[in-house]
Amino acid sequence: MATNISASASSTTNLLSQRLLSFPPSQFYKNILTKPYQQQCLLITSSNKKNRAAMVVNSSRKLINLDQHYLDDDKPKEECGVVGIYGDPEASRLCYLALHALQHRGQEGAGMVTVENKAIKSITGIGLVSDVFNxxxxxxxxxxxxxxxxxxxTAAGSSSMLKxxxxxxxxxxxxxxGVAxxxxxxxxxxxxxxxxGKGSIFSTTSDTEVVLHLMAKSKARIFALRVLEACEKLQGAYSMVFVTEDGKLVxxxxxxxxxPLVMGRRKNGAIVFASETCALDMVEATYEREVHPGEMVLVDDTSNEPQSMYLLKPHPPEPxxxxxxxxxxxxxxxxxxGKSVYESRHAFGEILATESPVEGCxxxxxxxxxxxxxxxxYAAKTGVPYQQGLIRSHYVGRTFIEPSQKIRDFxxxxxxSPVRAVLEGKKVVxxxxxIVRGTTSSKIVRMLKEAGAKEVHMRIASxxxxxxxxxxxxxxxxxxxxxxRMNVEEIRKFIGADSLAFLPTDSFRKLLGSDHTNFCYACFSxxxxxxPSVDMEESIDDTRKSTYNLLKIVGPGIPRSF
Ligand SMILES: O=P(O)(O)OC[C@H]1O[C@H](OP(=O)(O)OP(=O)(O)O)[C@H](O)[C@@H]1O
Ligand SMILES: NC(=O)CC[C@H](N)C(=O)O
Ligand code: SF4
Ligand SMILES: [Mg+2]
Incomplete structure (x- = not known):
């Protein structure tokens, strides 16, 4: 089965281009465009009108896609989970179980691709793993x-979701x-x-599709080299697994x-790749190691052991x-x-208790x-009893990743739900x-107080x-x-807590020791x-160069300026 790569020029495109040209750019663009384009808009707004118009006209040249992948209602920025299984006759069932174990990483769609007798089969669908497969x-x-x-x-309900x-x-x-x-x-x-610009026709609005096109354009005859070639052009975050009809897993x-991406092995020798080790545990595969940053691992019948190659050697960046x-x-x-998530979170709580104690809780x-x-x-460090003051319904998913604020509030x-027996008359930590948008904490503080808590002290482990x-x-x-938008005191007032404290960034440094430089903290700093890469410059045609230059100047690294 092959991806349906068909032309999809939109009927709304011209309408949209007229709207773009006639609206005042700053606020309008900010509301409808994805991040890199919002950034351009800021720059456009601060330059003269002529440049602004030129920019819009430049963008308009490719308006066939503007309503699809430049608009904010279908942004390609999610978190997902991947699995790869090689050499097990029950591959699809194991993959199903492993996807279950990774369900917390994504609940809106699930899919699987298998290979038998040089034929690729694929099933994908919207919803949970258990909704999609039986x-x-x-x-x-x-x-x-x-x-x-x-x-x-973030595109739940939109028509482009399934594809x-x-x-x-x-x-x-x-x-x-196939690729995940x-x-x-x-x-x-x-x-x-x-x-x-070179004639590729995209059939989805996902960033992942560029991988297919880059690989299709590669002249390398060996699959692994086509993957490497594509990866050399890709910038950003990718943990990917591929299967080929002739029996390779990469x-x-x-x-x-x-x-993250880890590798494990089942007793029968089957190799398993997964985003997290909980998926390896689920299919009784023993964790062997991480796929290292910049590493490509190939499993096929030419070797008994997985073979490894590295990108960007000999000068890899710091992880x-x-x-x-x-x-x-x-x-x-x-x-x-390489670290236990449980131990990290426990340690974050302990540090928080040391740095931000609450007298007499x-x-x-x-x-x-x-x-x-x-x-x-936190409780272990302070010696104050931990109790279940909030009960979670297991029939509702993660609110942080719900698509709209209305649904998130609900x-x-x-x-x-609060437990009155735990909370009534108590000074509660x-x-x-x-805290992301503040939705959860403000609702919770109110909930706890309504359930009789005397004081509510919020402690955030990041x-x-x-x-x-x-x-x-x-x-x-x-x-x-x-x-x-707010400092800590303003947030405290907003959520209605009696006190509020966050884990200081320096605590990561203390906790991770010399390893701390191998982590990204960009959302905190x-x-x-x-x-965006500068080495892409040469391969961009003139029409796109101005767009590219703007991205280069502004980069994705200054979102706080908006
Ligand atoms: O400030 P907010 O915008 O409300 O987001 C923050 C909340 O979202 C996350 O929980 P979530 O409900 O997504 O998942 P969880 O059940 O795994 O904690 C996170 O753990 C916070 O509780
Ligand atoms: N961000 C993810 O992890 C999901 C992969 C990819 N970016 C997508 O849009 O499907
Ligand atoms: S630390 Fe923050 S910015 Fe960096 S990858 Fe994680 S979520 Fe993204
Ligand atoms: Mg939560």
Missing amino acids: ELKLDQLPGDMAIGHVRYS NVQPFVASSKFGSF HNGNFVNYQLLRAELE AVRDPFGFR KSCIFEHIYFAQPNSIVF DVVIAVPDSGVVAALG GVKLKL VVDDS PPIIASCYYGIDTPCTEELISN GKYPLY
Whole structure:
């Protein structure tokens, strides 16, 4: 089965271009364009009118895509989970189980690709793994190799959602292959513009599709080299797994190692790749090691052991693994970037207790789920009892990744209920892992007080989030980040807590020791490790050069200026 690469020029395109040309640019663009284009808009606004018009006209040249991938309602910036299985007759069933274990990484879509007798089969769908797959579907996915993907996006309900669900499959002159990607390419718009300029026709609005086109254009005859060639052009975060119709499985991680990817082995010798070790545990595969930043691992029948190659050798950049995986995203039973997520969160809670104690508190409670381990750490350090002051409904998903604020507000109430018996008349310390928009904390403080808590002291096991993520986690745009608009005291007042404290950024340094430089903290500092590449410049045609230059000047590294 091959990706349906068909022309999709939109009927709304011309209308949109007229609107763009006639609107005052700053506010209008800010509201509808994706981040890199918002940045251009700021620059455009601050330059003269002639330049501004020229910019719009330049953009308009490619307006066939403006409503699809430049608009903010379908932004390619999510967090996902990937799985790859090689050499097991039950590959699709194991992949299904592993995807279940990774369900916390994405709940909006799931998919799987298997290979048997040089034929690729694929099933993708919207919803949870259990919504997309059943016995019948798994029977339609035979073979001893599989890759799988769970995805969440901000485009729930939009018509383009299904076509963005991975894995993607494509046919090229060298045969068919599938890919599943966790991460986000920061030079996606540039690559897409360049590829479209050379005649590529895109059929999705996902950044991942550029990989298919880059590989299709490669002249290398060996699959692994085509992957390497594509990766050399990609910038940003990628942990990807590929399968080919002729029986190869490839796993690759970007040189910064933003997103996790691990390798394990089952007793029967089957090799398993997954975003987190909880997926290896699920399929009874023993964790062997991480796929290293910048490493590509190939498994096929030419060798008994996986073969490894490296990107950007001999000068790889310093790794920048996402600290937010340890704070919020990953499961506590996983080992991520070689460290136990449970132990990290416990330690974050302990440090918080030392640095921001609450005199005379009666009880420590957590905001479930991801605040639980930090709360246990806080309680252990202080000796104050930990109790379940908030009960979580297991039928409601993660609110941080719900698509609209309206649903998010509703989600908090639906998801968390206070326990009066724990709270009444008590001085309560409530620990959460992070504050993003402030929705959860403000609702919780009110909830706890309504349930009789005498005082509510909020403790957050990460620093204030002041900047958006460009590497695959769907933190909202900067204006929506409460810590970008308010200082700690203002947030305290806003959420109605009696006191509020965050984990200081320096605590990571203390905790991680010499390893701390190998992590990305950009959402807490606004200092991004990666800007759009300059080596793409030569391959961009003149039409695109002005766009490219703007991106180069502004970069994704200054979102706080908006
Ligand atoms: O400030 P906000 O915008 O409300 O976002 C912050 C909240 O979102 C996350 O929880 P989420 O409900 O997504 O997932 P969880 O159940 O894993 O904690 C995080 O753990 C915070 O509780
Ligand atoms: N960001 C993710 O991890 C998901 C992969 C890819 N960026 C997508 O849009 O599907
Ligand atoms: S910006 Fe934040 S969320 Fe994104 S990779 Fe860096 S630490 Fe992780
Ligand atoms: Mg939470």
